[in-house]
Amino acid sequence: MARRAATKTPATLSDLDARKATILEAVVNEHIDTAQPVGSSSVASNADLAVSSATVRSEMVALEREGYLIQPHTSSGRLPTEKGYRYFVDHLTSGVLGPAQQLQIKDFFAGVRGEVEDVLEQTSTLLTQLTSYTSVVVGAGHSHSTILSVQLVSLDARHQVLVTVFSDGSVVKHSVVTQFDVTHVDVAEASRQLHALLLGLTIGSRVQVPSRSDHVASLVRESVSLLLAEQPTVEGEQVFIGGSSRVADAFDGVETVRKVLSILEQELLVVSLVQDILDQGLSVAIGSEHGFELLSSCAVIVAPVTIDGEPAGAVGLLGPTRMKYREAMAAAEAVSQQLSHHFTGGE
Amino acid sequence: MARRAATKTPATLSDLDARKATILEAVVNEHIDTAQPVGSSSVASNADLAVSSATVRSEMVALEREGYLIQPHTSSGRLPTEKGYRYFVDHLTSGVLGPAQQLQIKDFFAGVRGEVEDVLEQTSTLLTQLTSYTSVVVGAGHSHSTILSVQLVSLDARHQVLVTVFSDGSVVKHSVVTQFDVTHVDVAEASRQLHALLLGLTIGSRVQVPSRSDHVASLVRESVSLLLAEQPTVEGEQVFIGGSSRVADAFDGVETVRKVLSILEQELLVVSLVQDILDQGLSVAIGSEHGFELLSSCAVIVAPVTIDGEPAGAVGLLGPTRMKYREAMAAAEAVSQQLSHHFTGGE
């Protein structure tokens, strides 16, 4: 699934002379603005190259031959191809946010507080407000965190709640149901044993459980298996999606909207999408560059979040391939940095 | 916000003679099927009334005068109005699910297990699969539950996690940040005091906190205020929305899709929407019957979930006003009953 762009791009992409590059950039910019095919004359007048439309046209023919542009039909303007967008993005002078947006980010992180989950969720709202695109915030799971505390609480004779606190501050709950009645004393004892047994371990650890057949031992065995059996890779990862209504006006076809929404519904897919892109070392995935067929008309921007230098999640933006890369990338960048700083500095 | 339908309906709605009722029903049924205006001839042939289209026409004129139907323009077929749908729904012979769907529900509840949250989330997926509409599952908050256990866990010198277990099995986490370094001993002592202080209380209770100025007392005060200050009405309520991509094909206009999605994004709104409808004693809210302007082209079906006879949440379905009421209501009904049973019987 991870196969494209990273390998192919450098070789093929950097061989555009200055004028071609300027023209390509102008086409992309205008198309992003207007959503229409771009003609040679508007490029000629628009860009700061002092050449006529005829010259632009012949250059466009070349750009089309090289795969950066396409014509929807003979004698219409040109559109950027995926490759065209890729070149554009790779050669983007990193954008600067407007002062209003900078202020908005600053205010947000100055004022935000509360639980990690709430901060992440509000961050996704912030990103959507900043960019008008659908945003994704992924918080890393606690797979590497150690267990700080384990407690078993009795609801009634056959129902207990297993509460685990991890060193990253996350709390996980498991329901334990027994086939036999247990007393408060049993639960307290099991709780004590579990705490002693699991303290300092991570999810996925193996541990020696008591093999006795009494109630306490059963409780302990059951609890341990519930807790340690979790998939260490994905469990505990948190996804917050903001502004999914924006897909409705980012894409024209109802069918496209449906496809994109159906992906967004599956949080695990979204996590792996973001992770995939990060793994490829990209900050933008355009069209088919990520492996998701259904998102072929989308571009995804990601920016990693770190805590104390350790990867701890990511923020992302999802829009049409003709999204406003410069602004969106700047926003994602700024927010991910602030978020990293927020969690690193002191919560 | 709760004003309509319940009061007005009985007087105005029940005065349709059998033939008008049959015609109205036929119009609604066909429109739901085809999404097109319905003409007199198809009604005449379709329904089991043995009259000509001309007779149907004159009846339709009457139905239009009384507000059950409208003509989009002169000389086209008729559409049901909100009032027409309301009559249709009120006189609906309660539908029966197909055997395949019954089996699907049965299998689902036979196989489902795990945390309450997971069950509710999967239930929303089930509802969407059954009906092809967007589904909503609301789990009641723990506002009336008592506190079973409170525990303060130290992350580092200035960060603690407050973990509270409620009698309904829910677990709530709060982060506590201090301006001063605290020792493990302090935390343990504060934890002990909190447990003693809060055991058996509910959210919103008032409690006497120590007024001393030492670290332990500060920790206790801070924790208590975090925990008890929560809004007892909405906090802790869980919302699971399934199949939001279905709105894309349930409505035609992009603008409508956008509006509906933007509502679904705001979970608190969804909760209050569902709650409103339940409070009105309705099981279906059509068009403007719920107070939400943006959802005026939607119908919402709700069915309450109870645990041991106590209200504990609801399931809902959201679709276009021309949704398949009979099937959708039957599905919501069946699922809510099974869900109630699932949580009542034994988790």
Add this chain to the structure above:
DNA sequence: GTCTAGCACTCGGTAGAATCGAGTGCTAAC
């Protein structure tokens, strides 16, 4: 009286023709 067959009428939707114009490719001249 109630129902229905018949008929003139309305009006949205569709198909085709004409037209427009943005944009192209090509070529000859600079």
Add this chain to the structure above:
DNA sequence: GTTAGCACTCGATTCTACCGAGTGCTAGAC
């Protein structure tokens, strides 16, 4: 290498005619 000029293409728009589904009305049948 660049550009002005020009014929050409083809989607989009407009206009017209027309079809047909569906209506409302009325006169006659039951």
